[in-house]
Amino acid sequence: MQKRLYLISALILTCLSCSSDDTTSYEPIPQPLTIPQIFSDHIIPPIIPTNNPQTVEGVALGKKLFFDTILSSDGTQACASCHAPQNAFTDNTATSVGIDGVFGTRNAMPLFNLAWNYNERFNWDGTALSLERQAEEPVENPIELHSNWDNVVSRLQAHPEYPELFRLAFKTTTITKELTTKAIAQFERTLISANSKFDNYTLGNATLTAQELNGLDVFLREDKGDCFHCHGNPSNPLWTDNLFHNNGLDATFTDLGLGTVTGDPNDNGKFKSPSLRNLAFTAPYMHDGRFSTLDEVINHYSEGLQNSATIDPLMKQIAQGGVQLTDEDKADLKAFLLTLSDSTFITNPLYQN
Numbered sequence: 001m002q003k004r005l006y007l008i009s010a011l012i013l014t015c016l017s018c019s020s021d022d023t024t025s026y027e028p029i030p031q032p033l034t035i036p037q038i039f040s041d042h043i044i045p046p047i048i049p050t051n052n053p054q055t056v057e058g059v060a061l062g063k064k065l066f067f068d069t070i071l072s073s074d075g076t077q078a079c080a081s082c083h084a085p086q087n088a089f090t091d092n093t094a095t096s097v098g099i100d101g102v103f104g105t106r107n108a109m110p111l112f113n114l115a116w117n118y119n120e121r122f123n124w125d126g127t128a129l130s131l132e133r134q135a136e137e138p139v140e141n142p143i144e145l146h147s148n149w150d151n152v153v154s155r156l157q158a159h160p161e162y163p164e165l166f167r168l169a170f171k172t173t174t175i176t177k178e179l180t181t182k183a184i185a186q187f188e189r190t191l192i193s194a195n196s197k198f199d200n201y202t203l204g205n206a207t208l209t210a211q212e213l214n215g216l217d218v219f220l221r222e223d224k225g226d227c228f229h230c231h232g233n234p235s236n237p238l239w240t241d242n243l244f245h246n247n248g249l250d251a252t253f254t255d256l257g258l259g260t261v262t263g264d265p266n267d268n269g270k271f272k273s274p275s276l277r278n279l280a281f282t283a284p285y286m287h288d289g290r291f292s293t294l295d296e297v298i299n300h301y302s303e304g305l306q307n308s309a310t311i312d313p314l315m316k317q318i319a320q321g322g323v324q325l326t327d328e329d330k331a332d333l334k335a336f337l338l339t340l341s342d343s344t345f346i347t348n349p350l351y352q353n
Helices: 002-017 056-066 149-158 162-170 177-189 197-202 210-220 258-262 294-303 327-338 343-347
Strands: none
Touching: 056 162, 056 177, 149 162, 149 177, 162 177, 210 327, 294 327
């Protein structure tokens, strides 16, 4: 009997000694990204930092943080306030409004297929050099969540659930800015869009109309749309080069874009080429949301180009204002571009709050 009581006491003491910071008490479960066939057939594997592997617990924590208003100073907005699932994780306004009612100067970028951004430069101007770093800035941005990380960490640390969730994800209940942004980045890397009509056409599971096929031809031909240089072709299912271009929006610049980051005047007016996926859900368009419709975007490249010292050489028809598409080619190009939208992405229950 004495021996049995000793064993029970020892077991209780062992459990008690497994404090919430005991790094041996729980091992996070690996959760590798599910790579769509359309990606594995055409592009190299995703970029996953060695110091932030994908885990079941990390993704779940990141998702909770992404939708939680606790990250803002007044508890009214979350990451999802400007990156809504139904809009392919962007906003439906030209620029987004922060907690103080002030609108920013740039359109919220949609979030998907982020693990395949091989140059690891995020934001319209390439400011953030990793997805983890990208998650840092909105919290302290005075016209976004307008908080500060010390306060956010304190609120998370005092929360009834978060310390345990951090223990499960990162084997510690000591919450930090770095671990918080790591979790958010893990969730964001799971946002994969690869089930558009064109994806299924490429896989032999769907048929394109004559108009959509002609639109693809317009997209690829240098004497017509000439779109593929910046946005790729069917062998690049990302539909972006993830590089920075001055696409002739302005003759002079109030926003220098990449030039502000690099300090090189040759980069003035350059912004990241966004993916052409999910255009059906991501209006308005361009870095400042100036175009409300896809028709306006196509008209810009057709006859609205503005010349400047840094305009990209790929805008070869600048002298005549653009590629001068016919009305039929414009309609066909639009029809093709809409085949790149993935309705299952915006309704995926894994991505909902």
